[in-house]
């Protein structure tokens with residue numbers, strides 16, 4: 001259960017301050033798949049970075065399973081990212097000279113898991129995201145965009161996080177591949193009971209998620225829908 | 231995949247760049263190692279030189295240093311007193327004689343009398359006995375000597391150089407340096423009176439003598455047991471007999487011309503010098519620390535040592551700076567990647583360690599290549615350093631030695647007190663040393679020195695890599711999300 005309370009993040013640019021996130025509050029249940037839509041520059045990435053402890057809010061708090069991020073020191077925030085969060089980026093952000101398996105093993109290595117165990121889990125995860133087994137050992141800069149994003153999703157899942165934050169995961173992919181990725185995310189949230197929050201500006205993709213939020217002028221509003229799953 | 235494996239992998243990410251970096255590092259590390267090897271070899275040589283002759287004191291009769299003659303001769307009893315002074319390891323007495331060739335006219339009286347300093351007062355000590363011999367001197371009288379002679383004693387119309395004969399209590403020359411016997415053997419027991427002698431190479435050549443030949447001093451026949459090489463013309467125009475034999479020839483059984491005192495260690499030389507002086511009395515004896523030219527040699531080698539140490543440190547620092555700059559460049563280049571690692575939960579120290587390890591991989595490769603360079607270059611570098619630093623000394627010393635050889639005929643004996651007496655003898659030391667050093671430097675690329683050098687290189691590399699590694703801690707993972 002993720003609770004976001006009155007989150008504010010402001011930036012100073014020159015003599016004026018902008019508030020891309022200005023009093024955002026919402027709750028997400030465990031295992032839900034939600035999306036955030038909004039115009040470019042509306043503050044979606046800023047909000048996501050606050051939820052993932054990559055950035056600190058000007059005010060407000062994020063409470064994950066009862067633990068407030070506001071009071072945590074940097075070391076604990078690193079641990080939070082390692083244990084509780086999985087990131088999926090628009091640019092995939094894999095380590096290019098490492099193989100797919102090695103990339104997936106990284107978060108597990110940082111968490112101190114034994115080598116044999118992390119190798120086995122990495123292979124299982126790559127199978128789940130349907131990466132061709134013969135590509136498991138291939139360096140990720142030799143994989144296609146869709147394949148790279150599958151590896152990135154497997155890496156995000158590595159430490160069984162409570163929350164997966166995906167920032168425009170289909171932004172660099174063609175329409176069909178993008179659809180596959182969204183389907184993958186939605187099946188994973190079902191199978192793993194993982195909470196997934198996807199940022200997208202693609203309305204049709206947003207339609208496929210259980211809940212859909214819109215970020216506008218720093219405020220988050222939920223789009224009410226009828227007859228959809230979850 | 232572990233941190234180490236990742237570091238090794240990253241080190242080879244750009245193979246051409248890695249090769250270039252390793253090559254540059256290898257030059258710096260190779261230079262550092264070569265300098266360290268040179269430094270060690272020179273240091274060992276300096277120690278050896280100091281140990282062999284630097285701990286000697288020379289005792290002369292008081293006033294014997296001057297041109298006035300005078301003073302009471304040293305005695306065997308005083309040698310015993312000296313031997314009992316703390317830190318003295320040995321006392322070797324010498325008795326100097328002047329051998330005058332019997333064919334020289336007009337000197338018959340001089341040849342049999344004991345002089346208390348030649349009339350003109352050229353002789354350094356008053357105790358030098360002149361005795362006759364059938365040997366011919368190997369050194370011609372110099373013009374300076376002639377001039378001095380003209381202004382002084384004029385009793386020798388057709389002058390020949392006297393040959394110096396020294397009675398020695400051990401197998402050392404008149405300055406206390408071990409004799410280098412080139413053929414034959416030493417005199418055996420230097421404390422017994424025997425009709426045996428050692429002659430210098432040039433004197434032997436001049437008189438057609440070899441080991442086993444005989445010659446006479448004061449009509450007594452001496453058998454040559456060995457030929458020695460003192461390294462100088464003057465030093466080789468000399469004869470050594472046992473101390474008691476020389477004392478008998480001079481008819482002064484208990485007298486000594488000089489005593490060569492060996493001190494147990496270099497640190498004790500100064501205090502022992504004072505102690506010996508006190509024990510003998512300032513009115514009886516002059517104690518000097520001989521081998522001034524050795525000090526020059528040692529100090530020139532010391533400067534080689536210092537130069538090589540400075541060069542070692544400079545090359546080491548260069549290697550450190552190269553590493554630092556390369557790693558700063560790599561950190562900047564992989565900023566985004568570092569942000570990703572942090573975003574997915576890597577600790578700052580994990581990332582810092584990864585970069586330090588990566589730099590060590592580069593340094594390890596550089597050290598291997600550098601060690602090869604060092605073993606090939608050490609000899610050349612050391613010889614270049616040594617020859618450029620010792621030529622100056624060589625020129626000056628030779629010049630001085632030459633001048634002295636000319637001035638010698640007036641009765642100066644080696645070690646007899648003229649400042650140059652010791653010069654001639656000591657001169658072989660530093661130069662023999664320098665050439666030996668080259669061989670020893672080439673031979674001394676020892677695993678121990680290399681290991682010490684490489685340890686230093688690694689220590690410096692870690693320091694150099696620490697700066698960029700700490701920089702990674704300041705990269706914020708948010709930059710990843712913001713994109714470029």
Ligand SMILES: Nc1ncnc2c1ncn2[C@@H]1O[C@H](COP(=O)(O)OP(=O)(O)O)[C@@H](O)[C@H]1O
Pocket residue numbers: 011012013018020038039040041042043044045046047712
């Ligand atoms: N570190 C920052 N400093 C100043 N302005 C920032 C910073 N990060 C984001 N912004 C601004 O905040 C606004 C929201 O940016 P972002 O969250 O990236 O938008 P989105 O992801 O919705 O396109 C933009 O106007 C952007 O310029």
Ligand SMILES: [Mg+2]
Pocket residue numbers: 044045046167
């Ligand atoms: Mg964005």
